[in-house]
Amino acid sequence: MRNIYNFSAGPAMLPDAVLAQAAAEMQDYNGTGQSVLELSHRSADWQDVMDEAELRLRRLMRIPAHYTVLFLQGGASAQFAMVPLNLMRNGKADYLITGLWAKKAYREAMRYGAARVICSSEAQQFTCIPEWNVDLFDPAADYVHLCMNNTIYGTMFHTLPDTGSIPLVADISSCILSQPMDVSRFGLLYAGAQKNMGPAGVTVVIVRSDLLERVRPDCPTLFRYRTHADHGSMYNTPPCYAIYVMLLVLRWLEDTVGGLESMAARNRAKAQLLYDYLDESALFRGTAAIRDRSWMNVPFITGDAETDARFLREASDAGLVNLAGHRTVGGMRASLYNAMPVAGIQRLTECMADFERRYA
Amino acid sequence: MRNIYNFSAGPAMLPDAVLAQAAAEMQDYNGTGQSVLELSHRSADWQDVMDEAELRLRRLMRIPAHYTVLFLQGGASAQFAMVPLNLMRNGKADYLITGLWAKKAYREAMRYGAARVICSSEAQQFTCIPEWNVDLFDPAADYVHLCMNNTIYGTMFHTLPDTGSIPLVADISSCILSQPMDVSRFGLLYAGAQKNMGPAGVTVVIVRSDLLERVRPDCPTLFRYRTHADHGSMYNTPPCYAIYVMLLVLRWLEDTVGGLESMAARNRAKAQLLYDYLDESALFRGTAAIRDRSWMNVPFITGDAETDARFLREASDAGLVNLAGHRTVGGMRASLYNAMPVAGIQRLTECMADFERRYA
Numbered sequence: 179m180r181n182i183y184n185f186s187a188g189p190a191m192l193p194d195a196v197l198a199q200a201a202a203e204m205q206d207y208n209g210t211g212q213s214v215l216e217l218s219h220r221s222a223d224w225q226d227v228m229d230e231a232e233l234r235l236r237r238l239m240r241i242p243a244h245y246t247v248l249f250l251q252g253g254a255s256a257q258f259a260m261v262p263l264n265l266m267r268n269g270k271a272d273y274l275i276t277g278l279w280a281k282k283a284y285r286e287a288m289r290y291g292a293a294r295v296i297c298s299s300e301a302q303q304f305t306c307i308p309e310w311n312v313d314l315f316d317p318a319a320d321y322v323h324l325c326m327n328n329t330i331y332g333t334m335f336h337t338l339p340d341t342g343s344i345p346l347v348a349d350i351s352s353c354i355l356s357q358p359m360d361v362s363r364f365g366l367l368y369a370g371a372q373k374n375m376g377p378a379g380v381t382v383v384i385v386r387s388d389l390l391e392r393v394r395p396d397c398p399t400l401f402r403y404r405t406h407a408d409h410g411s412m413y414n415t416p417p418c419y420a421i422y423v424m425l426l427v428l429r430w431l432e433d434t435v436g437g438l439e440s441m442a443a444r445n446r447a448k449a450q451l452l453y454d455y456l457d458e459s460a461l462f463r464g465t466a467a468i469r470d471r472s473w474m475n476v477p478f479i480t481g482d483a484e485t486d487a488r489f490l491r492e493a494s495d496a497g498l499v500n501l502a503g504h505r506t507v508g509g510m511r512a513s514l515y516n517a518m519p520v521a522g523i524q525r526l527t528e529c530m531a532d533f534e535r536r537y538a
Numbered sequence: 539m540r541n542i543y544n545f546s547a548g549p550a551m552l553p554d555a556v557l558a559q560a561a562a563e564m565q566d567y568n569g570t571g572q573s574v575l576e577l578s579h580r581s582a583d584w585q586d587v588m589d590e591a592e593l594r595l596r597r598l599m600r601i602p603a604h605y606t607v608l609f610l611q612g613g614a615s616a617q618f619a620m621v622p623l624n625l626m627r628n629g630k631a632d633y634l635i636t637g638l639w640a641k642k643a644y645r646e647a648m649r650y651g652a653a654r655v656i657c658s659s660e661a662q663q664f665t666c667i668p669e670w671n672v673d674l675f676d677p678a679a680d681y682v683h684l685c686m687n688n689t690i691y692g693t694m695f696h697t698l699p700d701t702g703s704i705p706l707v708a709d710i711s712s713c714i715l716s717q718p719m720d721v722s723r724f725g726l727l728y729a730g731a732q733k734n735m736g737p738a739g740v741t742v743v744i745v746r747s748d749l750l751e752r753v754r755p756d757c758p759t760l761f762r763y764r765t766h767a768d769h770g771s772m773y774n775t776p777p778c779y780a781i782y783v784m785l786l787v788l789r790w791l792e793d794t795v796g797g798l799e800s801m802a803a804r805n806r807a808k809a810q811l812l813y814d815y816l817d818e819s820a821l822f823r824g825t826a827a828i829r830d831r832s833w834m835n836v837p838f839i840t841g842d843a844e845t846d847a848r849f850l851r852e853a854s855d856a857g858l859v860n861l862a863g864h865r866t867v868g869g870m871r872a873s874l875y876n877a878m879p880v881a882g883i884q885r886l887t888e889c890m891a892d893f894e895r896r897y898a
Contacts, residue, residue, distance in 0.1 A: 182571030186578035189778060194565075197573050201564035205557045211542030211857065213557050215737040215783060218546035218860050251611035251739070252760060255774035259758035286759055372775055377575040379611070379739045379777035396756065398619035399646055400612060414615035415732055417739035418549060419779055423575060497571070500578050 183522035186500035187329050187475060188352065188373035191517040195434065196426040214422045219415050227422055228410065234428040238438055239354075241361050241384055248383040248403060249411040249421055254279065254351045256401075257368040257381065258286040261323065261347055262293075263397040264404075265366070265389060270319045272296045274339070277304045277328040278506065279349060287323070290394070296322070303507075304331040306467035310339050320392070321345045321365055327353035327472050329373070330504040332465065332511065334472040338363060345389060352474050354382065355431060356516060357442035365389055373474070374515045376424035379417040431516065441516055448514050448523050449473040455527045461485075461538040462530055465509065479509035486510060489533050496529050498522075543882035546860035547689050547835060548712065548733035551877040555794065556786040574782045579775050587782055588770065594788040598798055599714075601721050601744055608743040608763060609771040609781055614639065614711045616761075617728040617741065618646035621683065621707055622653070623757040624764075625726070625749060630679045632656045634699070637664045637688040638866065639709060647683070650754070656682070663867075664691040666827035670699050680752070681705045681725055687713035687832050689733075690864040692825065692871065694832040698723060705749060712834050714742065715791060716876060717802035725749055733834070734875045736784030739777040791876065801876055808874050808883050809833040815887040821845075821898040822890055825869065839869035846870060849893050856889050858882075 184191045207214045210223055217224045232247050241247060250256070261283070262271065269291030273284040275298035287293035296315065297308040315322055322341045327334040329352040338346065345365025354369040361367065366385045372378035383403065390404045399405055405413050435441050453471060456464045456478055465477045480486050486509050493501050503509040512526060544551045567574045570583055577584045592607050601607060610616070621643070622631065629651030633644040635658035647653035656675065657668040675682055682701045687694045689712040698706065705725020714729040721727065726745045732738035743763065750764045759765055765773050795801050813831060816824045816838055825837045840846050846869050853861050863869040872886060 180571065184572050184576055184578070186576070186581075189576055189578060189775065191576055192573060197565045197575070200573075200575070201561050204561035204564060205554075211540065212544050212859075213552060213560075215557070215560070216544055216546070216549055216551055218544070218549060219738065221546075221860065251613070251616075251777070253611070253774045255760050256611075259760055263758070289756075289758070370775065377779050378579065378775045379780055396649075398623070398649070398761075400615050400619055401758075401761075414613045415549065415730065415738045417611070417777060417780065418732075419737050419783075420739055420777065423779075499572075500581065 182497045182499060183518065183525060184499050185512045185518070185526070187504070187511060187513045188370070188515075189378050190373050190513055190515045192376070192423070192427065193430045193517045196423065196430055199426055200423060215419055217418065219412055219418055224418065227425055228412070228416070231421055231425040231428060234425070234432055235382065238428060238432055239359070239361055239384070244387050245361060246385050246387045246390065246403070246407045248385070248406045249416055250381045250383055250406060251379065251417050253370045253378070253381055254349050254368060255282070257349070257383070258283040260401050260403070261321070261366065261368070262287040262290040263401055264393045265345070265347070266290050266320045267392040267394060268318060268320050270316055272315055272319045272322045274308070274310060274322070274324040275300060276307055276325055276333060277331050279329070280325040283323055283325065283349065304328060304333065305465055307333050307335055307470040312340055315339070315341055315344055317342070317344065319344050321347045323347045325349040327474055329475050329513070330477070330507060332472045332475045332477040333467065333470040334474070336470070345386065353472075355438065355441065356445050356474055358438040371420060371424050373513070376427050377420050379420035380424055444520070445473045445514065445516065448518065448520055449476065451520070451523050452476050452512060452514070452527060455530060459530065459534060461534040474515060475511055475513050477503055477507065477509060477511040483508065485537060488537070492533055493526070493529050496525070498526055498529055542857045542859060543878065543885060544859050545872045545878070545882075545886070547864070547871060547873045548730070548875075549738050550733055550873055550875050552736070552783070552787065553790045553877045556783065556790055559786055560783060575779055577778065579772055579778055584778065587785055588772070588776070591781055591785040591788060594785070594792055595742070598788060598792055599719070599721055599744070604747050605721060606745050606747045606750065606763070606767045608745070608766045609776055610741045610743055610766060611739065611777050613730045613738070613741055614709050614728060615642070617709070617743070618643040620761050620763070621681070621726065621728070622647040622650040623761055624753045625705070625707070626650050626680045627752040627754060628678060628680050630676055632675055632679045632682045634668070634670060634682070634684040635660060636667055636685055636693060637691050639689070640685040643683055643685065643709065664688060664693065665825055667693050667695055667830040672700055675699070675701055675704055677702070677704065679704050681707045683707045685709040687834055689835050689873070690837070690867060692832045692835045692837040693827065693830040694834070696830070705746065713832070715798060715801065716805050716834055718798040731780060731784050733873070736787050737780050739780035740784055804880070805833045805874065805876065808878065808880055809836065811880070811883050811887060812836050812872060812874070815890060819890070819894060821894040834875060835871055835873050837863055837867065837869060837871040843868065845897060848897070852893055853886070853889050856885070858886055858889055
């Protein structure tokens with residue numbers, strides 16, 4: 179039982195059991211007399227970590243055999259360049275703009291060819307997922323890109339565009355492993371680990387293997403998916419410790435939580451608790467369009483910046499930390515990733531109710 | 539006191555005190571009620587880690603104020619592309635080829651312009667540092683590149699070429715912080731942390747700030763040094779845990795060891811112990827040219843592959859692990875990075891002497 183609940187958008191909470199095991203194994207991993215931090219990446223003990231991490235990720239997400247799983251560095255921001263460098267063979271890609279990160283991905287792609295905006299909710303301050311018209315997709319596009327869950331604005335794609343034979347590429351940094359998803363609908367998925375999967379420092383890429391051949395000649399060796407695919411993500415030294423902690427999280431998800439269906443039920447219940455409170459509150463209100471609400475990130479405001487600031491101070495004093503909204507939007511944001519227990523959200527809604535009684 | 543000594547070329551041993559503190563703080567960092575793995579990179583606690591890491595690195599290495607320090611991802615291999623993408627403005631660079639990694643750096647640079655080989659010891663199987671002629675350097679070159687310590691072959695530049703006004707760029711992955719060095723002689727230095735500085739997952743770049751302006755237009759946003767310099771290495775989420783462990787190592791180096799002069803004295807004595815043994819042994823012999831010997835990596839052989847394999851098995855059974863040479867050269871290699879205590883080398887030479895008595 180914790181005294182502090184960390185609602186950060188990432189790096190974020192990790193399961194208590196994961197932290198306990200990481201602490202216990204820090205000075206001697208698996209009887210090797212070495213710390214995980216010291217293990218040679220060419221040792222058998224380390225290869226076992228890599229293999230089990232990939233196996234469990236494949237099993238949890240039901241990743242089909244014709245997809246390649248990569249553990250890379252650089253975060254989702256590196257993928258903004260790596261996706262076009264590896265896939266934009268014909269110099270065309272279509273982007274759905276649902277927030278700051280989607281826009282950054284789009285802008286980076288413009289450096290490599292004709293990236294197009296298919297739809298955008300910028301005029302609505304990204305409070306909703308925009309409508310799209312499938313006829314707008316260019317059949318000759320190398321891919322269609324979207325950001326599945328928008329961390330800053332608390333929106334999520336609950337249905338996906340049908341892109342036909344055009345590969346669909348998605349940034350799933352803030353929703354990976356939060357619920358089952360049909361990987362076969364995508365050409366490529368990528369996610370920084372530091373929200374739902376582990377600590378900062380490792381990025382997962384799941385790519386349909388035939389797409390590895392599309393790499394552009396101007397792509398640096400280390401930024402080619404093919405380079406890493408050919409070497410089991412160990413062309414060079416991988417970010418070992420981040421991968422090890424990710425493995426502990428994957429074990430927790432599979433063996434303790436019981437897989438993504440169970441995780442999804444927990445996450446739905448957690449988000450519902452907070453949304454129900456927001457929908458009845460006379461003081462606080464959610465900012466995202468109801469039909470597009472994210473289960474992972476819940477932004478809310480009182481409508482008055484000073485009251486927001488007062489609430490944030492009180493919440494922090496009560497052990498509910500990192501509730502401030504992204505610096506570009508202000509207000510509050512509660513990130514409810516997998517490791518956030520329901521008790522944390524109960525404490526949050528109690529704190530909100532108490533504040534509301536005094537200030538509404 | 540350890541039972542296992544890990545002679546891996548990296549990831550490698552870390553000081554016992556660092557591992558003990560990492561274990562102790564894993565579940566509650568600095569009274570925050572959060573693990574370091576969970577700290578938001580936008581929190582004040584995290585900013586303190588970043589600031590102290592940079593401050594201590596600057597103090598230890600006496601980095602002049604007009605140099606920028608960056609904490610990046612991707613390892614030295616990413617730098618093989620980032621160096622030309624950021625500096626090769628005129629499409630010309632000169633490379634000194636002293637091993638596999640120097641060659642990889644050179645090959646990657648060829649993708650961006652006219653990279654030239656100034657000298658190479660490949661014909662000597664990289665067992666020495668080749669002679670260079672300063673007249674060969676192209677005054678119009680964007681930089682001259684070398685790999686300061688050659689992990690695989692156990693050689694090191696003990697003197698540096700005078701490149702005049704051409705910026706000197708060096709990969710110092712396997713010798714950073716092992717002895718004092720004059721940073722002002724270089725335009726840019728880079729090092730993966732997993733040898734002398736911390737765990738895999740963070741790469742240090744030290745660059746003369748005026749060189750940040752040379753970036754090529756085809757450089758992706760995330761691979762521009764300028765991008766990271768403008769955001770204190772937090773343009774996107776940094777590899778937090780690796781940076782935190784690096785900070786613990788920097789504290790150990792400064793507060794316990796007493797700085798780089800003390801560290802250099804220790805390292806010289808450690809290497810001398812092993813070289814003295816090798817020079818007198820009738821069975822084992824070092825493979826690097828004596829005048830170019832590295833203090834960090836000591837490759838040696840018996841001259842018979844079967845005897846090498848038998849020794850490696852016996853050493854491993856005696857708790858002396860990861861002594862196998864790089865897969866491209868075979869034999870043995872003892873990496874004696876900062877955290878390897880003299881006791882580890884004493885145990886190694888005892889094990890070698892015992893083996894020699896039985897098999898020479």
